[in-house]
Amino acid sequence: MDLDWRVFCRDTIDGEFVRGCLGDAERITYLDWLLSAWGWTLSVAALAWIVAIAAGAVVGVLRTTPHRPLVILGNAWTELFRNIPVLVQVFLWYHVIPALFPLLRAIPSFLLVVVALGLYTSARISEQVRAGIQSIPQGQRLAALALGFTLPQVYRHVLLPQAWRIVLPPLTSESMNIIKNSSVAFAVSIPELTLFALQAQEETARGIEIYLIVTGLYFFSALLVNRILHIVEMRLRIPGLIVVTK
Amino acid sequence: MIEIDRVSKWYGSFQVLSDCSTHIGKGEVVVVCGPSGSGKSTLIKCVNALEPFQKGEIRVNGISVSDPKTNLSQLRAHVGMVFQHFELFPHMTICDNLCIAQVKVLGRLREEAMERGLRLLDRVGLKAHAHKYPGQLSGGQQQRVAIARALAMDPICMLFDEPTSALDPEMINEVLDVMVELASEGMTMMVVTHEMGFARKVAHRVIFMDQGRIVEDTPKEAFFAMPRSERAQAFLAKILSH
Ligand SMILES: Nc1ncnc2c1ncn2[C@@H]1O[C@H](COP(=O)(O)OP(=O)(O)O)[C@@H](O)[C@H]1O
Ligand SMILES: [Mg+2]
DSSP states (O other): OOOOGGGGGBBTTTOOBOTTSOOOSSOOBHHHHHHHHHHHHHHHHHHHHHHHHHHHHHHHHHTTSSOHHHHHHHHHHHHHHHSSOHHHHHHIIIIIHHHHOGGGGGSOHHHHHHHHHHHHHHHHHHHHHHHHHHTSOHHHHHHHHHTTOOHHHIIIIIIHHHHHHHHHHHHHHHHHHHHHHGGGGGGGTOOSHHHHHHHHHHHHSOHHHHHHHHHHHHHHHHHHHHHHHHHHHHHTOOTTOOOOOO | OEEEEEEEEEETTEEEEEEEEEEEOTTOEEEEEOSTTSSHHHHHHHHTTSSOOSEEEEEETTEESSOTTSOHHHHHHTEEEEOTTOOOOTTSOHHHHHHHHHHHTTOOOHHHHHHHHHHHHHHTTOGGGTTSOGGGSOHHHHHHHHHHHHHTTOOSEEEEESTTTTSOHHHHHHHHHHHHHHHHTTOOEEEEOOOHHHHHHHOSEEEEEETTEEEEEEEHHHHHHOOSSHHHHHHHHHHHTO
């Protein structure tokens, strides 16, 4: 098998080799395209992550409150978004919801994918947050209430700071998943890594090189997230407290 | 100070408390004992409304704890509670454990709270540990911090739910000593415990519970001389033989 990495130095229109591999205003090489696709992948993943963390934390907390209606609402949210395949959810946001609500037609598909991926992941994160909070001994909540804390204060000062540390390891794997899952964006024509791979290998007939590089970038991105969150985890470690993770 | 008036509570169809009544006056120390599962923890948690109950009334300092108009946060802030498993907040230093409720609930200034917290920590003999985390202290030390944390709120009365039963035997006395001192200063105390030595020393009354009922509510001397009910006699004999 002979690999020819120079494919990335070719112009995407005429196939000519470009000096230095990076194009300019007129010429775009496959390397340029690859980097921009990587950027799209990271952008979709990062924005979806923010949506997922925010919604997942709120829904996870609701599910642990003593208020029945809030618990039911949170459970319904989680079941809804967790049990529909993520690709189907992307299509729902892209095709069905704008048809039902014409106002949403103006929203770029990039943002629809962010919402779809974010909400899907929020269901999974809410599950981690709920489990994290419920693994804290009931006595902690009681002790905080007994000191006169209101319920929001109990969460703010006692439960969440502990849950956050318990939830970090599973959160790390969800964060890595979101990078991998962002590949569904190709289905609605977001020019991210997977779409790049599909199109570029067709144009250049250099599928092996292209997929190797794309695989490498997904791997590297996920690893980077893993390392960063691991450092956060170490930083938050409390002397004398062993967090038991299941 | 604490008036418990015909309180009944059910979990579903299971009755945990049946028609419990007692009155704890200012400065009184009342020990509550009884077999496991008899409802002692449930009753003491009803006093600061950590557990709701379906019938009867409890008033603390004249304020009904089941009245929806009662500001529970304010009421609980001044009813100290000490738990079997200490329940210090493991993610905060000892110092922060002592200060946080003073600042967030009572609205004290941080410096003021700190000064008060450290003074109480000194009183329970743990001043040197202010900057450690709870997980770095022994059980007995943690429980003393928990008592100091409750005292920092200037409680009008203190509730203890088996404060020494999770401790290794050699640590029980360091905690009981703090409680004895507190009692001798006139603190109103309701203490669930099987430490009969403590009851003998400082209790004014002993309440014996069985199957959700207050079976016996007698002055200490009478209780130790001879409990009226057979169940309490059997219980006492068993406890004292240990
Ligand atoms: N949340 C609950 N749901 C149902 N039953 C409970 C609950 N909490 C306690 N109980 C039951 O109530 C009874 C009294 O419990 P508790 O007050 O903890 O007893 P004690 O402190 O005297 O050992 C026990 O039989 C216990 O199983
Ligand atoms: Mg108990």
